[in-house]
Amino acid sequence: MTLLIEFLTQIRAFVRQQNGDELRNWLLVEPNASQTYHNLAAQLRTGFRQQDSTALERTIEKCLPEDDDVSEGEATPWPGFVTFMKDYLLFWRDVDFDNLLAAHTLLSGLVNSCGTAFAHPTYGGMLLKTAMSLCETMSRLTMMVSRRPDLTMRLRNVEADDRKSIAETSAEIIQKIFTTCLTDRTSARYSKPEGKKIGVYMFANLVLKLLFACRRTQLAKQIFTNISSNSPPLSLYPAAQRVTFLFYLGRFNLSNSHYVRASLCLQEAYSQTPAPLVSHRHRILTYLIPANLFLGRLPTQSLLSRPEASDKLAAVFAPLASAIRQGDFVLYQHTLAAHEDWLFERGLLLPLTHRPRPLLWRSLARRTFLLTYALTDADANVDPSVPARKAATLDLADLQTAAAFQQRRLQGWHAPPARRAPRTSRPSSCAPSPNDTPSTLVPPDGGRRGCGRNEGLVCGDGDVTLRRRRR
Known part of the structure; x- marks a missing residue:
């Protein structure tokens, strides 16, 4: 009892002085707090059992009375604060830090009680730093529990599919x-x-x-x-709060397909983050690069060679950028498959699967045009000093051939093994023969590999054709 009385007496002194810093320093809830808090918890378990909390309430009300006459510049305990202190002491009495779910339940009730006391229009402001400390602790504990599937499974209720997650409740x-x-x-x-x-x-x-x-x-x-x-x-x-807010605002815009806004927010967050904070800049770049990529701004080699991007980000986005530049659907799809789990965890797999497809088709069409376009005889005889009025055109049949080639590559077709040419004594007998084969690829040994609906150039294993599909 002596330790409890001393603790509450000191808390009352801090309240009268409106000393928010000391209230935060004294109202701790972490398991690594000093031994004094664990001694206080042992005293609470001994003197105030769980079945009877009225004795503890009377002790708190006696040590934290509400004064009627308060001097200027001072404060007095108010009912919301007294309730908060009761929940604080009950937390230390009942908490078992080895039982994370039970500890989270107790801490959630304590933070909720702190929020009620914090809402007092006159004296609530002194609990600002205490509320910050408690909320940060609850946030860390919530993330710890969320990463433990063995714990979160206990919270699931088969009969209530709309049950809120522990993170949403916090x-x-x-x-x-x-x-x-x-x-x-x-x-x-x-x-x-x-x-x-x-x-x-x-x-x-x-x-x-x-x-x-x-x-x-x-x-x-x-x-x-x-x-x-x-x-x-x-x-x-402060800069830390600015950068964190811009980071989440950018991610929110990215998830809602507002790529210009996302790029502006994430770029500002990246610019305000000091270079030595490599891990923070890495997290921002993880979403800034896709936001710019969806706008057609591909990452440069100098960006991917920076310390925050030279490891995982370069391995993921360098091949994707190269595939988009070349219109290479095969390289693009293989890169997504190789890093599927990493992209899925960050919510990037689905947008990266669909959004860059127009860029891939544009690059494929441009590359096909550069490989197939040739001047006709009529174009060659035109006076070069006269500006040409005829527009360069792309033969869609050539684009269809290039697309069908990549579609078969996605299905597992490959180039046939090289064969040694037969020897002959007469070089003149080696006359070229026309190649009338429908494809230069051969099917895989185990049969054609089926493409998922998101993998093919059009839709899964659907053929690339110029005909309009019937609905």
């Missing part, structure tokens, strides 16, 4: 605190952020991180809409 809790910061009237919108508005982008970034982690990116639209309507300018906030 995002909703933090979003309430974000709304409290956004609607604060301490400072004007376009002035330097003060009071609760200091935490607008910090809490927004935590919500976006969790929404993108659980692949519920459409729910992020409300965050961006509210910020564009009520938030102070992004330039007034």
